[in-house]
Amino acid sequence: MIGGGINGAGIGWELVRRGYRVTLFEKREFGWATSSKTTKMIHGGLRYLEQGHIGLVRESLEERAFLVQHLPSLVRPLRIVFPIFGGSTRSRWMIGAGLALYDRLGGRGALPSHRWMGADEVTKIAPLRRDALRGGYEFWDAQVDDRELVRTVIRSAVRDGLDAREHSPVERLRRNDAAWHVEMRDGTELKYDAVIAVAGPWMGQLLAASSISSGCALALVRGSHVVLDRLVSDTGLLLPSPGERRIFFVLPWKGATMIGTTEVVHEGSLDDVAPSSLEIEYLLERFNAFFATRATGSEIRSSFAGVRPLIGSRADLGALSREYHVESDAGLVKVFGGKMTTFLSLARHVGDRVDAMLGMHLRARPPQFAA
Numbered sequence: 001m002i003g004g005g006i007n008g009a010g011i012g013w014e015l016v017r018r019g020y021r022v023t024l025f026e027k028r029e030f031g032w033a034t035s036s037k038t039t040k041m042i043h044g045g046l047r048y049l050e051q052g053h054i055g056l057v058r059e060s061l062e063e064r065a066f067l068v069q070h071l072p073s074l075v076r077p078l079r080i081v082f083p084i085f086g087g088s089t090r091s092r093w094m095i096g097a098g099l100a101l102y103d104r105l106g107g108r109g110a111l112p113s114h115r116w117m118g119a120d121e122v123t124k125i126a127p128l129r130r131d132a133l134r135g136g137y138e139f140w141d142a143q144v145d146d147r148e149l150v151r152t153v154i155r156s157a158v159r160d161g162l163d164a165r166e167h168s169p170v171e172r173l174r175r176n177d178a179a180w181h182v183e184m185r186d187g188t189e190l191k192y193d194a195v196i197a198v199a200g201p202w203m204g205q206l207l208a209a210s211s212i213s214s215g216c217a218l219a220l221v222r223g224s225h226v227v228l229d230r231l232v233s234d235t236g237l238l239l240p241s242p243g244e245r246r247i248f249f250v251l252p253w254k255g256a257t258m259i260g261t262t263e264v265v266h267e268g269s270l271d272d273v274a275p276s277s278l279e280i281e282y283l284l285e286r287f288n289a290f291f292a293t294r295a296t297g298s299e300i301r302s303s304f305a306g307v308r309p310l311i312g313s314r315a316d317l318g319a320l321s322r323e324y325h326v327e328s329d330a331g332l333v334k335v336f337g338g339k340m341t342t343f344l345s346l347a348r349h350v351g352d353r354v355d356a357m358l359g360m361h362l363r364a365r366p367p368q369f370a371a
């Protein structure tokens with residue numbers, strides 16, 4: 001397997017629990033890339049619901065329920081408020097209907113249902129400007145330390161038999177004598193019955209270096225966050241981005257406040273991704289449009305950016321699907337896209353593809369996270 005982000009870690013774990021012997025190669029440290037640059041949400045995604053991706057939202061909420069129950073030390077319920085302002089393009093009733101559907105898809109008893117709050121209650125929770133504030137909806141999702149999630153999954157997988165190797169860049173893949181040859185950057189070559197490529201935004205590069213074609217086009221879309229050196233609220237906020245159809249988050253994060261995210265076509269190296277000054281300005285402007293106490297650049301504790309490997313062309317970045325796409329043929333499985341939230345369901349799907357490819361019918365032992 002190539003790629004030690006959350007998806008590679010999850011797939012490796014699934015396969016060893018099915019009884020396969022698996023080696024996972026990661027060119028740097030596990031989880032250093034996209035999988036530790038996320039908004040840290042284990043969620044269905046209200047935005048994806050608005051875009052009509054009901055299947056993805058349902059699958060994500062099922063995964064959320066599983067993770068909240070089975071990994072409570074890391075995946076914690078988070079209260080979020082969606083404030084409603086006069087003149088908003090999304091009406092109170094539309095958002096209420098969306099949240100009712102979100103609750104239903106999330107299943108009974110999973111997390112508390114949404115409820116309406118008046119403007120006074122909203123401003124007690126978060127120091128928002130009062131002008132035009134009509135009230136807000138409270139709903140629940142979950143938050144995770146994304147890098148720690150990858151480490152926990154890798155630890156669980158290694159305990160269950162995965163051979164997980166960091167600092168092991170793969171140069172290219174080659175098919176020969178009905179086997180796959182994995183050529184490492186240090187010149188060594190290893191032979192496998194099957195290969196799974198889960199290289200996130202590097203999928204295009206890996207396949208091109210190996211002269212392997214694919215029917216799947218990936219758009220590389222950078223998303224940035226800034227972390228302010230103060231805790232604005234211990235409740236998360238989901239806010240409409242002024243002048244756009246987008247929404248953005250203001251979230252409590254390790255005693256500070258995280259603001260994100262952006263959507264910008266990423267040009268240049270994938271190995272050194274950082275927010276541009278324009279993105280930082282954009283995020284501060286969005287925050288300052290809503291909060292009584294303005295944020296300035298000097299308050300930024302840290303900032304980070306990741307590149308989403310999204311399926312489709314670049315025309316409308318916000319509308320590109322967050323679903324995953326898997327291709328399998330002649331002992332090679334190619335994994336594209338996907339959310340962090342759905343890493344376990346993607347892993348089951350890939351496990352079934354591997355079984356079908358190798359003519360096996362294996363059942364995975366139930367996943368038990370390592371401490």
Ligand SMILES: Cc1cc2nc3c(=O)[nH]c(=O)nc-3n(C[C@H](O)[C@H](O)[C@H](O)COP(=O)(O)OP(=O)(O)OC[C@H]3O[C@@H](n4cnc5c(N)ncnc54)[C@H](O)[C@@H]3O)c2cc1C
Nearest residue numbers: 003005006007027034035039041170200223306338340341
């Ligand atoms: C800004 C942003 C916010 C997001 N927020 C959320 C969120 O809140 N919730 C959510 O569910 N999802 C979120 N996502 C999506 C989520 O981050 C991704 O779906 C997920 O992290 C992808 O994981 P991955 O394992 O496929 O890719 P990656 O984490 O990028 O892992 C790929 C790995 O492959 C390795 N690799 C590449 N080429 C080679 C090679 N030749 N040899 C060896 N190793 C190689 C890389 O080093 C890398 O570690 C967000 C994404 C972004 C960018």
